[in-house]
Amino acid sequence: MILKNLSIDCVIFGFKDNKLNVLLWQAEPELLQKYLISKEEYQQLKEIFEKNPALKSDKYWGLIGTHLPVEEDLDVYAKKILEVATGLKGIYLKQFRTFGDAGRIPHMRVLTVAYYALINPEYHNLELSPIAKAVRWFDIDQLPEVIFDVKEIILKALKTLREEVKYHPVGFHMLPDKFTLTELQTLYEVILDKKLDTRNFRKKIQNMGLLVDTGEKQTNVAHRAAKLYSFDLEIYHQLREEGLNFSI
Amino acid sequence: MILKNLSIDCVIFGFKDNKLNVLLWQAEPELLQKYLISKEEYQQLKEIFEKNPALKSDKYWGLIGTHLPVEEDLDVYAKKILEVATGLKGIYLKQFRTFGDAGRIPHMRVLTVAYYALINPEYHNLELSPIAKAVRWFDIDQLPEVIFDVKEIILKALKTLREEVKYHPVGFHMLPDKFTLTELQTLYEVILDKKLDTRNFRKKIQNMGLLVDTGEKQTNVAHRAAKLYSFDLEIYHQLREEGLNFSI
DNA sequence: ACAAAAGTGTTGAACATACACCCATGT
């Protein structure tokens, strides 16, 4: 059985073409049934879709998520949704708010527990997880038409991410394992939506002790090849726990 | 109708006797019905109480909150619960997490949207809001026996408050309108659970521009009377929005 | 040789930390 008045949704952020992107989908109960829910749950879900034509439309996009089966833990299930939808494990995921205004969804009373996730778009192939009619990345500044209050949820996620990123070094999750300092800086500039001073940025980042020089360099670039860094997982976890004044 | 699988609960923090306290209650459906829910909802609530003897016990304490009526907005209703339970308006209230593990409450599947609130215990009289069998302040270090996962929720609220208080000047909500710098410092020491240097603390706080010298002083104290300050609401709101590096 | 991005250091200002004594008030 699924809880009809409760959904879990993920705002999945990715850093792509030097822009902050969000992964949205057009869900389809038939496909969800394959991976995430049981047969009876599928029947219930279908009813919900019947009630809201917007859910079935080709025009509107929604957050990746679904209703919560009674026997599932909230956080565990959110992780499961993400894994199924992206094919990736160990994604950075954070519950950031529950949306519950009475009128937010027509004809139904649904609360949405919202999470945001940070991933690197290069690391997964959307073709490989055909769990929806359509799945696509959208530039955060050029969102398509979305269902219900999804836009509000995305904006709140963004706001929360901006706060988070100021004090905790979470940005790394959106980069490949090996990255250049310029990529890292661009990421921060995009998230915070402001220019940062290159020299000061590098000094600060390097003083954190989080970066590991891999000894490798970029290849095939028409300019001086940048060093590739990875980051020290152990120190990362330590810094995350302690809170730290990261303060970019 | 109330949503049986959804509750709203508030971790109410107060600063009392130089300790951080939490307001807990022992709820009673009969009394809730007077202020917060309708007659049919009362019937539903009674069933829930029947299922869980712990809810009716005199031994266990719980968070102030109840199930959500279908027609109510989440945040609005949380505020309403608080107002009814404390008799105070305009309380600082923040949704911090939704708890939803499958096994957290016996025999039932309930998600709890948890809020924390900051109030000044002197400003309300618990006798005046007889909405529960019992309502009482508990030192955060000496919690009584609590129902379900309430302890976990309180600890998570505390952790979130500690983070919040580091970067946003929210502590003021727990003080009287006029307070001394020593009171403010003690509050921060209690929340953060560490000693702060008086001179440095005063410098920092005063440089924030948030404090207004009321011109008044303590009276009837057996030592030099301390100046009373209030804080500048306008600058406060500005600082809250901008995020600011408060960083005590 | 040129275009394009990588990489690097210094200085002055602001802020953080550490630390010890006198002051005002009530009893």
Add this chain to the structure above:
DNA sequence: ACATGGGTGTATGTTCAACACTTTTGT
């Protein structure tokens, strides 16, 4: 006069912001 907590300043080290040129690589 004494006990109690209120209130203050300085020196040192650290961190932040502002700023411009040289290096490496591919074409």
